[in-house]
Amino acid sequence: MEDICAQVGKNKQILAAARRVFAATGYYQARVEDIAREAGVGKGTVYEYFTSKEELYLEMLLEIADSYVNGLVAVTGQPGAIRDKLLGIGQHLRGFFLEHGQLARMVLQDPGPVNRELQEHLFLIRKDAVRHVEALLAEAAAAGQIHPVDTDAAARFFLAGLAGVLLPGVIQELAPPEAVTMAVDIFLEGVQGTVDN
Amino acid sequence: MEDICAQVGKNKQILAAARRVFAATGYYQARVEDIAREAGVGKGTVYEYFTSKEELYLEMLLEIADSYVNGLVAVTGQPGAIRDKLLGIGQHLRGFFLEHGQLARMVLQDPGPVNRELQEHLFLIRKDAVRHVEALLAEAAAAGQIHPVDTDAAARFFLAGLAGVLLPGVIQELAPPEAVTMAVDIFLEGVQGTVDN
Amino acid sequence: MEDICAQVGKNKQILAAARRVFAATGYYQARVEDIAREAGVGKGTVYEYFTSKEELYLEMLLEIADSYVNGLVAVTGQPGAIRDKLLGIGQHLRGFFLEHGQLARMVLQDPGPVNRELQEHLFLIRKDAVRHVEALLAEAAAAGQIHPVDTDAAARFFLAGLAGVLLPGVIQELAPPEAVTMAVDIFLEGVQGTVDN
Amino acid sequence: MEDICAQVGKNKQILAAARRVFAATGYYQARVEDIAREAGVGKGTVYEYFTSKEELYLEMLLEIADSYVNGLVAVTGQPGAIRDKLLGIGQHLRGFFLEHGQLARMVLQDPGPVNRELQEHLFLIRKDAVRHVEALLAEAAAAGQIHPVDTDAAARFFLAGLAGVLLPGVIQELAPPEAVTMAVDIFLEGVQGTVDN
DNA sequence: TATGAATGAGCGTTCATTCAT
DNA sequence: AATGAATGAACGCTCATTCAT
Numbered sequence: 001m002e003d004i005c006a007q008v009g010k011n012k013q014i015l016a017a018a019r020r021v022f023a024a025t026g027y028y029q030a031r032v033e034d035i036a037r038e039a040g041v042g043k044g045t046v047y048e049y050f051t052s053k054e055e056l057y058l059e060m061l062l063e064i065a066d067s068y069v070n071g072l073v074a075v076t077g078q079p080g081a082i083r084d085k086l087l088g089i090g091q092h093l094r095g096f097f098l099e100h101g102q103l104a105r106m107v108l109q110d111p112g113p114v115n116r117e118l119q120e121h122l123f124l125i126r127k128d129a130v131r132h133v134e135a136l137l138a139e140a141a142a143a144g145q146i147h148p149v150d151t152d153a154a155a156r157f158f159l160a161g162l163a164g165v166l167l168p169g170v171i172q173e174l175a176p177p178e179a180v181t182m183a184v185d186i187f188l189e190g191v192q193g194t195v196d197n
Numbered sequence: 198m199e200d201i202c203a204q205v206g207k208n209k210q211i212l213a214a215a216r217r218v219f220a221a222t223g224y225y226q227a228r229v230e231d232i233a234r235e236a237g238v239g240k241g242t243v244y245e246y247f248t249s250k251e252e253l254y255l256e257m258l259l260e261i262a263d264s265y266v267n268g269l270v271a272v273t274g275q276p277g278a279i280r281d282k283l284l285g286i287g288q289h290l291r292g293f294f295l296e297h298g299q300l301a302r303m304v305l306q307d308p309g310p311v312n313r314e315l316q317e318h319l320f321l322i323r324k325d326a327v328r329h330v331e332a333l334l335a336e337a338a339a340a341g342q343i344h345p346v347d348t349d350a351a352a353r354f355f356l357a358g359l360a361g362v363l364l365p366g367v368i369q370e371l372a373p374p375e376a377v378t379m380a381v382d383i384f385l386e387g388v389q390g391t392v393d394n
Numbered sequence: 395m396e397d398i399c400a401q402v403g404k405n406k407q408i409l410a411a412a413r414r415v416f417a418a419t420g421y422y423q424a425r426v427e428d429i430a431r432e433a434g435v436g437k438g439t440v441y442e443y444f445t446s447k448e449e450l451y452l453e454m455l456l457e458i459a460d461s462y463v464n465g466l467v468a469v470t471g472q473p474g475a476i477r478d479k480l481l482g483i484g485q486h487l488r489g490f491f492l493e494h495g496q497l498a499r500m501v502l503q504d505p506g507p508v509n510r511e512l513q514e515h516l517f518l519i520r521k522d523a524v525r526h527v528e529a530l531l532a533e534a535a536a537a538g539q540i541h542p543v544d545t546d547a548a549a550r551f552f553l554a555g556l557a558g559v560l561l562p563g564v565i566q567e568l569a570p571p572e573a574v575t576m577a578v579d580i581f582l583e584g585v586q587g588t589v590d591n
Numbered sequence: 592m593e594d595i596c597a598q599v600g601k602n603k604q605i606l607a608a609a610r611r612v613f614a615a616t617g618y619y620q621a622r623v624e625d626i627a628r629e630a631g632v633g634k635g636t637v638y639e640y641f642t643s644k645e646e647l648y649l650e651m652l653l654e655i656a657d658s659y660v661n662g663l664v665a666v667t668g669q670p671g672a673i674r675d676k677l678l679g680i681g682q683h684l685r686g687f688f689l690e691h692g693q694l695a696r697m698v699l700q701d702p703g704p705v706n707r708e709l710q711e712h713l714f715l716i717r718k719d720a721v722r723h724v725e726a727l728l729a730e731a732a733a734a735g736q737i738h739p740v741d742t743d744a745a746a747r748f749f750l751a752g753l754a755g756v757l758l759p760g761v762i763q764e765l766a767p768p769e770a771v772t773m774a775v776d777i778f779l780e781g782v783q784g785t786v787d788n
Numbered sequence: 789t790a791t792g793a794a795t796g797a798g799c800g801t802t803c804a805t806t807c808a809t
Numbered sequence: 810a811a812t813g814a815a816t817g818a819a820c821g822c823t824c825a826t827t828c829a830t
Contacts, residue, residue, distance in 0.1 A: 032821065157383060182351070185387075186351060190383035241812050425823090504696055547756050550756050
């Protein structure tokens with residue numbers, strides 16, 4: 001049992017170290033040796049668990065991407081008013097940035113040096129995220145709560161806008177929770193606008 | 198005269214080549230030799246005009262960033278209704294993505310491997326862009342055309358949301374002009390909402 | 395008893411596996427792990443029986459070299475005409491190449507990456523083989539069956555010539571048994587020539 | 592002109608250094624850095640002239656192989672008695688071993704870690720050498736000077752036997768010129784034998 | 789005894805930068 | 810000013826060897 005723990009532990013240790021190091025310096029400036037040291041293992045050990053630096057990066061990225069979508073699903077799946085759901089999305093996104101910093105950007109915007117395959121995999125993940133927001137909007141539109149809009153574009157506008165509000169600019173800075181509320185209200189008002197008329 | 202022309206010409210050639218090569222492959226995968234070849238000059242010549250690969254990258258990035266802000270200023274400076282101005286911003290952004298592709302992302306979102314100083318320089322440029330949109334919003338709010346909001350956050354929400362709408366996901370894809378209209382209308386409705394009430 | 399059997403068995407298993415793997419890929423491209431897998435034991439077990447990859451290689455080589463000389467002794471020790479003995483040597487050599495392929499070359503010609511000591515050990519073994527052929531020639535010369543020649547050089551000429559005939563060129567190819575007869579006849583005629591006169 | 596000299600010089604320098612280092616330690620133990628140092632150039636310079644360690648090795652090997660065949664052609668092309676030609680071949684081979692030591696073995700016997708393509712290229716070169724000796728034998732046979740034999744096998748027997756005589760065993764040792772005479776006489780007597788009868 | 793996870797020295801290769809011409 | 814041959818620091822990856830179990 002301890003063996004299994006140890007093994008699983010090493011894998012997780014290395015992934016966690018990879019997260020920290022890749023986040024701190026980006027893919028190219030991160031040296032495998034740094035990741036190994038950060039993980040508290042030898043350089044060769046990294047290669048016992050991952051076939052290459054690139055593969056390690058990809059696995060790390062996909063893991064994060066999954067946690068992003070899973071969180072989103074959890075939030076949108078809850079019953080409740082649309083505004084609360086949008087606020088929940090905003091808070092989830094904020095927590096995601098808070099936890100993963102620079103890496104969140106790689107997941108949400110530009111993954112950097114990844115092959116076409118992963119690029120498309122990430123794209124599908126992002127699309128998945130967009131789909132969940134779309135479903136929310138479509139449902140609200142069907143219920144007459146909001147104006148029927150191009151839900152795909154609206155969802156992307158909302159998610160990207162949120163990210164822009166949350167990351168004011170320089171690295172590591174994160175907008176306060178109120179910014180989420182404001183963004184949600186602008187967006188919601190925007191999509192409700194014509195309905196009210 | 199020819200010398201001066203040559204110099205200026207070489208400088209521009211190299212910067213233009215750098216744009217193409219950096220855009221195509223990113224900072225790390227771009228080799229100085231590739232840029233030199235693309236520019237039609239010798240590898241050593243690049244170092245006559247720029248002290249390092251990094252400096253070349255920075256100058257290129259700043260040049261693009263300037264064109265971004267200048268275009269934004271031109272659009273927002275025009276007299277006209279706020280909706281037209283916002284649409285103009287969207288079209289400018291779309292043209293910017295169209296022209297610079299991957300590099301636009303570096304300017305607007307993540308510059309990649311740049312030192313703190315440039316990072317802040319870029320931040321100031323982005324902030325400058327945000328300021329112009331803010332001014333627009335503040336003016337409209339003063340004129341009672343829109344609801345008084347946190348103009349900084351609203352401006353960032355608008356710009357980032359636009360970018361998200363324009364870049365649906367995978368590289369090189371660009372949303373059609375109608376997407377701009379939709380985003381602008383959602384946003385405008387959103388910030389006007391409470392005013393109308 | 396089982397322990398001893400096991401030990402002896404493991405040792406033989408590993409040596410046999412080493413023969414196959416070293417023969418297939420050569421010393422440097424053979425990985426200890428491959429040999430262990432081929433032998434059906436764990437990687438660490440190899441080091442229970444041999445102190446290093448090099449030592450394993452040497453033991454394997456010496457074992458083969460011994461079988462080479464022993465076969466030679468068996469053939470030359472039989473009573474019979476000199477031509478039959480030379481043919482026997484040729485057939486033995488052919489069988490040796492057939493069985494050990496690439497490794498036979500290492501034994502007979504170039505052992506590859508071995509230290510001076512083993513190099514000389516192998517040299518002694520080869521010399522031993524030459525000595526047996528020499529004895530044959532000396533005996534025949536004493537009996538007046540062949541011309542008195544420099545038996546050392548003649549023996550080496552015969553053995554090396556045989557090897558050259560048997561290995562036409564590319565790996566794994568082996569000349570047919572008739573080639574042995576031809577080589578023996580040329581050689582025998584050559585050393586008999588002046589005697590006849 | 593000096594530039595061209597320098598360039599050609601570098602290429603030759605590196606090839607010459609490669610010959611020395613590969614001959615001294617074999618392919619795998621030779622480090623590119625050693626070759627560079629031996630050539631008096633930087634490590635990177637090696638890669639300006641050769642795309643990889645393997646390619647450098649191959650070019651070096653082919654160069655040597657060419658010099659081997661060319662020498663053989665020069666010797667066999669001269670008019671003269673067959674015995675003189677065979678002696679000439681022996682002397683050429685001796686000089687070849689003298690000049691290239693361990694590398695000669697790689698060319699004549701086992702090239703080591705080379706891809707199939709080069710392996711076959713070397714095989715063709717060896718075959719070429721055999722062909723020239725064959726032509727010699729066929730000519731002599733047509734002139735009734737020697738017995739009609741399987742010229743291919745006989746030629747290989749002769750060349751390989753010569754090599755065996757010339758390299759008594761341990762590295763760097765080389766048989767004296769008289770050994771060549773002896774080997775040639777045995778061989779010649781052998782192939783002439785039946786003719787005389 | 790047997791194992792295989794862990795290790796890190798070692799090496800091939802790249803590429804930004806220099807400098808002699 | 811312009812060049813590109815030369816350079817060597819840097820890094821990803823391999824694999825013989827060790828050692829805790």
